[in-house]
Each structure stands twice: as structure tokens, then as C-alpha cells.
Amino acid sequence: MELSSKSEYALLALLELGRGFATGEPMQIRQIAAQQNIPDRYLEQLLATLRRAGFVKSQRGAKGGYLLARSPWQITLYEIISCIEGFEIGKAAVTAPQTSAGAVIAEAWETARQAAEDALSKQTLQDLLDQCKAKQQVDLMYYI
Amino acid sequence: MELSSKSEYALLALLELGRGFATGEPMQIRQIAAQQNIPDRYLEQLLATLRRAGFVKSQRGAKGGYLLARSPWQITLYEIISCIEGFEIGKAAVTAPQTSAGAVIAEAWETARQAAEDALSKQTLQDLLDQCKAKQQVDLMYYI
DNA sequence: GCAAACCCGACTGGAGAACCGGGGTTATAC
DNA sequence: GTATAACCCCGGTTCTCCAGTCGGGTTTGC
Numbered sequence: 458m459e460l461s462s463k464s465e466y467a468l469l470a471l472l473e474l475g476r477g478f479a480t481g482e483p484m485q486i487r488q489i490a491a492q493q494n495i496p497d498r499y500l501e502q503l504l505a506t507l508r509r510a511g512f513v514k515s516q517r518g519a520k521g522g523y524l525l526a527r528s529p530w531q532i533t534l535y536e537i538i539s540c541i542e543g544f545e546i547g548k549a550a551v552t553a554p555q556t557s558a559g560a561v562i563a564e565a566w567e568t569a570r571q572a573a574e575d576a577l578s579k580q581t582l583q584d585l586l587d588q589c590k591a592k593q594q595v596d597l598m599y600y601i
Numbered sequence: 602m603e604l605s606s607k608s609e610y611a612l613l614a615l616l617e618l619g620r621g622f623a624t625g626e627p628m629q630i631r632q633i634a635a636q637q638n639i640p641d642r643y644l645e646q647l648l649a650t651l652r653r654a655g656f657v658k659s660q661r662g663a664k665g666g667y668l669l670a671r672s673p674w675q676i677t678l679y680e681i682i683s684c685i686e687g688f689e690i691g692k693a694a695v696t697a698p699q700t701s702a703g704a705v706i707a708e709a710w711e712t713a714r715q716a717a718e719d720a721l722s723k724q725t726l727q728d729l730l731d732q733c734k735a736k737q738q739v740d741l742m743y744y745i
Numbered sequence: 746g747c748a749a750a751c752c753c754g755a756c757t758g759g760a761g762a763a764c765c766g767g768g769g770t771t772a773t774a775c
Numbered sequence: 776g777t778a779t780a781a782c783c784c785c786g787g788t789t790c791t792c793c794a795g796t797c798g799g800g801t802t803t804g805c
Contacts, residue, residue: 458686458717460710462794465703472702485750493700499795505752518803519749534709542602556637557736558616559609561729565678565721566604573602573717577709585705592701606763629781643764649783662772663780 467503467541468534468585469493474513475529475586483515483522503541510540529586535577611647611685612678612729613637618657619673619730627659627666647685654684673730679721 473489486504490497504523507513514526525532554560617633630648634641648667651657658670669676 458714460707465706468706469700469702472706483750487750493702496795498797501751502753502795515751516803517751517801519747520804521750521802523751534713556613557733557740558613558637558729561732561736562609562612562616563604564732565724565729568724569678569717569720570602572720573713576713576716580709585702585709588705588708589701592705596701627781631781640764642766645782646764659782660772661770661782664773665771665781667782 461542463503464538464541466493466495466500467507467537469495470500470504471507471512471525471532471537471582472585472589474523474525475582478525478529481524483520483524485522488522506541507537512537512540528583530581530583532582533578534580534582534585535574537582538577605686607647608682608685610637610639610644611651611681613639614644614648615651615656615669615676615681615726616729616733618667618669619726622669622673625668627664627668629666632666650685651681656681656684672727674725674727676726677722678724678726678729679718681726682721 470489470493473492474484477484486497486501489495490500504513504515508515508523511526512532513523515521515523554563614633614637617636618628621628630641630645633639634644648657648659652659652667655670656676657667659665659667
């Protein structure tokens, strides 16, 4: 039940991109990686998956980089994580539960998974962005 | 977000033990393994962990086997899974979130984890046992 | 054309899941 | 009291996936 670095990195990157979303200027991998200290070559791969899934757009060539393809309030955490983790949401079709016990267990697990999914679906990138801003305000107050 | 075979096997075994709980007779590994077709040598390891955690008692020697140490309604699915998966419930103390972004993400993930945990904590072994019985009734009706 | 950026695919080291097997200990049954 | 049925413990193996690295290719702005 641990969040993988993979997903965490992706969220951090998108958060960073969300921060600069208003400007319309693309952000470079290096820049994001340095800001959130993520290994840049690794982040590159993650951004590629996010691009293929349509979360971000890329601008090639010098002065290129990445920017969000959608507005931050249109992206839920669930979408991001399920994309990066690569699970098809339907999923359980593969496992044919042999016994009635197996079926009941699968059912119980499914409800738990649903609960987590719902919690993640309710939060958008924008929410995190806002919380983040609020947290920085508080930190600043303590600093003074 | 897939249930590991490990946990599934443990749940199946405990379900099987719960079924025979009233009799007070111990059940053998072989028997359980055959019933739910689980590799028996593997099940042995899982039952050992469950024993150390106090979910089951073992009776050594001929005519020995395993039985539930507590009643089925006193065991929640969450307890079982967290025992077998081996995560300390407190957990996140290790990761010091460096940035405010990291903290916010961890927070969001935590709520999702909590939601899943709650769903699993609400269901006891007895619940599964009942559902299982109900399902078998239905299957029987269709069969006739 | 050159340098800054993205793009693509391969490779590795380590951890954990899912087993298998051997040898030991305990208790019942004859 | 010995054979046997069960649990007990400790290893090793195979496979997959995560986390990260690396070398090269392509696009584009200046």
C-alpha cells in the first residue's frame, strides 16, 4: 500500500507543470527534475508515458519542453496514477474465481479498491496546487 | 492494486478454517490446500506467519493441524492482509517529504489508503463466511 | 550548422513473490 | 517403543517488476 516512486515523481512533475500552466511557456525536464530532485533520465520516461496518455504536450527542439495538455482541474489523481501504474481499470476479467470463496474474497477486495479509487478521483491536480500554496503560506508565517 | 496470491491464499485458508470452526477439530495443511488448490508447501509458510501473529493455533503430531485462535467475527480482513503483507500501519514516518509538494501528495495518498483500510476493517471473516454460504445457496438453486 | 531540447530502446542491479526441498521435532496409534 | 502423521525451520530457485542508467537519434530555434 505504498505509493511508488514512479507515481510520486509523475505527480510532482505534473504539479510543477501546473504551477507554470498560466504562463503557457514550456518547462524543461532538467528544470523539473532539479526543482523536485528527481533523476532526470528517469523522469524523461515518465513524461513520455504521460504524453502518450494525453496529460501533457511536448515541444521539441531548442527552447522546447513540456506543458499540461489539460487544465489542472480537469485531471484527477486517479487518472494520473492509474495511467502511470498501467492498470486497466476493468481488470478482474482475467482471474476466473474457481470457488465461491474465491469469488467472495475478490468481491471484498473490489470494494476496498473502489473506496481508494473514489478518494483519488475526488482530488484534482488543482486541489493539490491550492493545498500546496496554502502550505507554503503557513511555512512562511512560521519562518517570520 | 491487485490482491497478491499470498493474501488471497491466507484468506482462503482462514475461510476454510472458519467453516470448520464449530467442530473444534484441527484441519491439516494438505486438506486445506487440496480444497482450495493452493500449493501446500507455500501455504505452510503462510500459516506459520498467521500462527505467529495469533490468528491460528497449531496442534503438532499425528491428527494435528490448525484451528482458528479467535472467532470468525473477531477477525477483520484488514488485520489478515496487513499481517500477511507485513506493513506496519503507522508507516510514513520513514519518508521525510522534502518539498511542500511532496507533503501534499503524501497526504492525498494517505486519505486514499485510509479509505481502503476502512473498507477492509469493516468486513470480518464471519461476513465472508455468510456471503459464501449465501452464494452457494444461489448456485444450488440455479443448478436445480 | 550547432546546441538545446525531446525521443527511443536496451540494459542492469536489487527486491520481493511464489514456489520447492531437506531435515528436524512432536504427538498419536498400534 | 517404534512407525507414522503431522507441524516446524531454513535454505535455495525462478521470475517479474521497480528504479535507474546509458547510448544514440531526431527536431527545432538561433
